[in-house]
Amino acid sequence: xxxxxxxxxxxxxxxxxxxxxxxxxxxxxxxxxxxxxxxxxxxxxxxxxxxxxxxxxxxxxxxxxxxxxxxxxxxxxxxxxxxxxxxxxxxxxxxxxxxxxxxxxxxxxxxxxxxxxxxxx
Amino acid sequence: xxxxxxxxxxxxxxxxxxxxxxxxxxxxxxxxxxxxxxxxxxxxxxxxxxxxxxxxxxxxxxxxxxxxxxxxxxxxxxxxxxxxxxxxxxxxxxxxxxxxxxxx
Numbered sequence: 761x762x763x764x765x766x767x768x769x770x771x772x773x774x775x776x777x778x779x780x781x782x783x784x785x786x787x788x789x790x791x792x793x794x795x796x797x798x799x800x801x802x803x804x805x806x807x808x809x810x811x812x813x814x815x816x817x818x819x820x821x822x823x824x825x826x827x828x829x830x831x832x833x834x835x836x837x838x839x840x841x842x843x844x845x846x847x848x849x850x851x852x853x854x855x856x857x858x859x860x861x862x863x864x865x866x867x868x869x870x871x872x873x874x875x876x877x878x879x880x881x
Numbered sequence: 882x883x884x885x886x887x888x889x890x891x892x893x894x895x896x897x898x899x900x901x902x903x904x905x906x907x908x909x910x911x912x913x914x915x916x917x918x919x920x921x922x923x924x925x926x927x928x929x930x931x932x933x934x935x936x937x938x939x940x941x942x943x944x945x946x947x948x949x950x951x952x953x954x955x956x957x958x959x960x961x962x963x964x965x966x967x968x969x970x971x972x973x974x975x976x977x978x979x980x981x982x983x984x985x
Contacts, residue, residue, distance in 0.1 A: 819973075851922055855972075869926060870972065872916070872926060
């Protein structure tokens with residue numbers, strides 16, 4: 761099945777530094793990718809929708825300048841947490857909507873990355 | 882009222898029991914996903930459905946569009962089924978999840 765690779769799986773950084781998280785669709789083209797945040801024992805919260813070649817659409821309350829999203833190709837989207845603070849510590853997850861698998865099948869199904877646990881000291 | 886409500890929030894079952902998790906939603910639906918999240922955090926999409934019923938192994942998902950309700954069933958539950966199950970009516974809205982623990 762389709763695979764979405766997210767990297768790094770864990771990252772620890774100092775307050776004030778920036779952290780980049782990558783989300784790659786390994787065997788399919790993903791024109792749309794989604795970034796979510798999850799606090800402990802809470803459900804996923806959509807942060808932004810990333811469309812290839814265009815600016816991301818952010819959900820209300822999500823700071824665009826703090827959470828920079830780039831979707832430069834059909835297989836890669838990146839989330840950069842700028843000037844990270846301890847309150848940014850969280851589990852960040854991406855998903856990609858499968859449009860075309862290797863066999864040309866249109867699915868529309870969501871495929872999720874394994875998530876990235878960010879700890880800001 | 883939440884846009885997506887799941888019940889129960891927590892469920893403990895004995896191995897072999899039949900499990901049902903319910904999801905009611907008020908948001909617009911594209912295709913409803915049932916997701917499984919293991920303790921490590923990784924998420925797997927179990928089903929995507931927009932009508933009727935789907936079956937995969939011991940898992941069955943049903944949806945009633947008119948009633949805006951979906952259910953996930955697990956037959957012959959096993960300890961490895963222990964996880965959080967999340968209902969997502971669209972890409973943007975998720976249920977709070979049902980934490981399932983299956984005891985041997």
